Amino acid sequence: MTLLVAVMSTLRAWARSSSTHEGREARQRAVAHWVVAVLVTVVTVIVQTRLPDADGGEDRQSSVSIPWRAIGLVAGGLVAAVVVGVVLAVSVRAWRRRQARHSKAQQAERAVQEHIESVVARHDAVLQEFGEHLVDFLSALECPALNDPSISETERFDRARIDTDDARIAVRHGAGEEPVAAYHAAVAELEVSWRIARAHARRLGTSYLEPEVSRRLAKAADLMAVVRGGDTEHERALAYQRVRQLVGTSVRVPQLAEVAVECLVRPALTAGGLDALVRANRAMNIEPLDMHALPVRNSLEDLT
Incomplete structure (x- = not known):
């Protein structure tokens, strides 16, 4: 039992x-x-x-060892x-x-991997929004403060963007929780600084610039409608030439935005259409096209 x-x-x-x-x-x-x-x-x-022994009632030596x-x-x-x-x-x-x-x-x-993927998605979302600004020539004219590092809000965003890129590289090549936590904090700062810089630039507009510069940028912004939706290639090219003259070096325009606009007017800048564009300029009493200010590019790869 x-x-x-x-x-x-x-x-x-x-x-x-x-x-x-x-x-x-x-x-x-x-x-x-x-x-x-x-x-x-x-x-x-x-x-x-x-x-x-049960019969004798007395103990006896057992015969079994x-x-x-x-x-x-x-x-x-x-x-x-x-x-x-x-x-x-x-x-x-x-x-x-x-x-x-x-x-x-x-x-x-x-x-940890899911957390990293979530932070990367947030990082990419900010970069995508910033990239849309970089290729928008009109945005550079209406919100020049977003391209001006002398503005404290923009400078903060630029610094956060660099720190976030460095933190992302550290996560890719590092191990442990510290790089991930640092990347998370950097992306949080990037999101906040981007919202602040964008809102501040939209609120300022061109009011922080000289009045004459503001007026020229306003005219250039109006001409962008012709650059984007002109009836002919020559009309778009002439409008873009005037935009470049109005903008000059008063504000910083991202190179990607310039390339995006030049893609619209490039057909008029081919060898066959260049003479017609110069004649049209003279007929409108506009100075001849400055080839140094507006170089002819055959492809986007020429910029690299």
């Missing part, structure tokens, strides 16, 4: 999780049951060999079984712990 109880207790301890408090208690009870089972077995064998060898074999087998069970239990527990640690490590790695 004690052996059966020990076996049942061992099975229950095996079924329970090794990492819980109930599992530890079940293993302790199983070990105690096996110890009791071994002691009871040994005591039972010894007592049975020394029982008195105590089977110490058999008792030793049984006890040794039970001890061996207990040791094997304990070793198996410890091995299984260690394996489960390794699996749990591996699973937690994988979950943590997936969480």
Whole structure:
């Protein structure tokens, strides 16, 4: 009976999780049951060999000798079984712990990767909005402060953009939580500085410039409608030439914005249409086209 109880207790301890408090208690009870089972077995064998004779009522020397060898074999087998069970239990527990640690490590790695992807998406969203500004010639005329590093808000955004790019490279080539946390903080600063710089530039417009510069930029902004939607190639090219003359060097225009506009007027700047453009300029009493101010480009790759 004690052996059966020990076996049942061992099975229950095996079924329970090794990492819980109930599992530890079940293993302790199983070990105690096996110890009791071994002691009871040994005591039972010894007592049975020394029982008195039922007929005589007096003790007499038993004619059966105590089977110490058999008792030793049984006890040794039970001890061996207990040791094997304990070793198996410890091995299984260690394996489960390794699996749990591996699973937690994988979950943590997936969480970090998802966090990095989320931060990268936010970073790319700001860069996309800023890129749309860089290729918009009209935006450079209406919000010149966004291209002016002397404006504190713009300078803050430019610094945040550089810091964010550096943090992104550190995450790509580094390891651990510190680069990711630094990248997260840098992107948060980038988002805030971009919103502030864009709102400040829109609010300022051209009011912070000299009145004459503001008037010339306003005329250039009006001519951009002709540059973008003129009826003929020559009309668009003439309008763009006038825009370049009005803008001059008073404000900074991103090179990408210049390339985007020149893509619209490039057909009129081919070798066959250049003479017609010069004649049209003279007819409108406009100075000849300055080839240094408006170079002819055959492809966007010429800029690189």
